[in-house]
Amino acid sequence: MTPGRPPRVLVDATSVPADRGGVGRYVDGLLGALAALDADLAVVCQRTDAERxxxxxxxxxIMAAPAAAAHRPARLAWEQTGLPMLAQQVGAQVLHSPFYTCPLRAGCPVTVTVHDATFFTEPEHYDKSRRTFFRSAIKTSLRRASRVIVPSKATRDELIRLLDADPTRIDVAYHGVDSDAFHAPSEDEKARVRARLGLGTTEYIAFLGAKEPRKNVPSLIRGWISAVRDRPDPPALVIAGGQGHDDEIDGALSEVPSHLRLLRPGYLRYADLPGFLGGAVVAAYPSFGEGFGLPILEAMACGAPVLTTPRLSLPEVGGDAVAYTGPGTDEIARDLAALLDDNERRTALAKAGAARAKEFTWESSAEVHLAAWARAAGPRM
Structure with missing residues (x-):
């Protein structure tokens, strides 16, 4: 390596999903910040992302992976064979895998992002095959990677506590938020989202995320019902995002009284997210636990008062700028009702959340990644 220059890093972005969910936001935000810092990068991605x-x-x-890598089994097989060859071809001094798994024999130092430890702390919220796969992947990455990057101190501490991970090889790089994409919306942006959702002037509570058991959507639905059913103008509940695999959601939906409105629009356009989050009377995210909590950070950046749980990393993100509740239906109902009744508190939380969100930048995250890669590459020659 040239003295004073960062190592050449191959970033494997083939795990980024087409819907630009959490891992997509992470990789896109990180790469953009790294480009601004003049990092020496090569990126391999899905063919559909090459132009982006x-x-x-x-x-x-920028290199496109084989078309077959769009399917997970083929991608994982290519990761073990084709990816190391690609790292050699581009002269990578470090290979970064941003989503749990990595090649067992890469030919150069490997760094891996482990996004959370909930496969160990909240195992009941995953099906057996998913839990088994990610537990194995995390253990392998902790054993084989030169450095492990995590998005919160809580995740670092859980890996150390549960898996006896080496704390000297773990780097905490908080996620950032794209302030251009997630901002306090204009009245026109709010109105556009309301019109698309058919809400008119009805206030609404927003949830944005995957419908996975860990996200606790059934308890949110039931808590919302209890909190608003007797109000003269009850706010709607809008559950946006991917479909997921929480089988209990349908049971909760069957309990919604006919006079309440619950909308499930699926994925929203990226450009509509500020209007959706910032236009909500409350953004609710009563998760059982997160490795970071990007949805609450994005809601804070959009000026929404946030209600979440004090589980794992969420207090690291929300601090004193969000309201907290427990994960149970009765707790959510109580604390959501209190927040709906306190306009002054909601206004204060919205202001505090927007200010706190500015502390989380992709530039800071990129700097931690660069330092981790330099340590992985070893002494300068």
């Missing part, structure tokens, strides 16, 4: 990353990273080498 070409625009984002004008100075980096």
């Amino acid at each position: 990353y070409g625009r984002l990273l004008s100075g980096a080498r």
Whole structure:
């Protein structure tokens, strides 16, 4: 390596989903910040993302993975064989895997992002095959990677506590928030979302995320019912995002009284997210636990008063700028009702959340990644 220059890093972005969910937000935000810091990067991605990353990273080498890598089994097989060959071809001094798994023999130091430890702390919220796969992947990455990057101190501490991970090889890099994409919306942006959702002037509570058991959507639905059913103008509940695999949601939906409105619009357009989050009377995210909590950070950046739980990493993100509740239906009902009744508190939380969100930047995250990669690459020659 040239003295004073960062190592050349190959970033494997093939795990980024088409819907730009959490891992997509992470990889996109990180790569954009790394480009601004003049990092020496090569990126391999899905064919559908090659043009996007070409625009984002004008100075980096962008390569498309084989078409078969769009399917998870083929991608995991290619990760063990094709990815190490690609790292050699581009002269990578470090290979970064941003989603739990990594090649067992890469030919260069490997760093891995482990996003959370909930497969160990909240095992009941995952089906057996998913839990088994990610537990194995995390253990392997902790054993094989030169450095492990995590998005919160809570995740770091859980890996150390539960898996006896080496704390000297773990780097905490908080996620950032794209302030252009997530901002306090204009009245026109709010109105556009309301019109698309058919809400008119009805207030609403917003949830944005995957419908996984860990996200606790059934308890949110039941808590909302209890909190608003006797109000003269009850706010709607809008559950946006992917479908997920929480079988208990349908049971909760069957309990919604006919006079209440619950909307499930699925994925919203990226450009509509500020209007959706910032236009909500409350953004509710009563998760059982997160490795970071990007949805609450994005809601804070959009000026929404947030109600979440004090589980794992969420207090690291929300601090004193969000309201907290327990994960149970009665707790959610009580604390949601209190927040709906306190306009002054909601206004204060919205202001505090927007200010706190500015502390989380992709530039800071990129700097931690660069330092981790430099440590993984070893002494300068």
